[in-house]
Amino acid sequence: MRQTLQTIFVLSLIVCVSNTLFPGKIFAQGKNDTIKTENISFHEKVEGFEERLAAGEDKLAKRTKIRLTGYIQAQWVHCENPAIFPNNTFMIRRARFKVKYQPVEGVIFVLQPNFSTTGIVIRDAYVELHD
Structure with missing residues (x-):
């Protein structure tokens, strides 16, 4: 029993210390929202590049x-x-x-x-x- 309590205490201490040193790295629930936001931002950037590429192709067609x-x-x-x-x-x-x-x-x-x-x-x- 005493060994089980010591193991639980050590594991709790490891979780607390790692959560303090690396906040948001252990539990992934808040991370999902960050990934979704980054994914939306990435798609917006890709769409912007596609629009600029289409405009550049039009200019190239005029020059040729x-x-x-x-x-x-x-x-x-x-x-x-x-x-x-x-x-x-x-x-x-x-x-x-x-x-x-x-x-x-x-x-x-x-x-x-x-x-x-x-x-x-x-x-x-x-x-x-x-x-």
């Missing part, structure tokens, strides 16, 4: 309506005899860029300027219409 392509034609001249041609040269003979813009489905505006050594000329400018 403009497409820029092109090429550059360069030339390097190297002469072994400086009497014939005194300098080695590098030059850009031509640079062509092509800009496509699609404001709505089925309509595409195209502009292609040509930047050459003789000047800047519009090489192509047209509108594509698709059904």
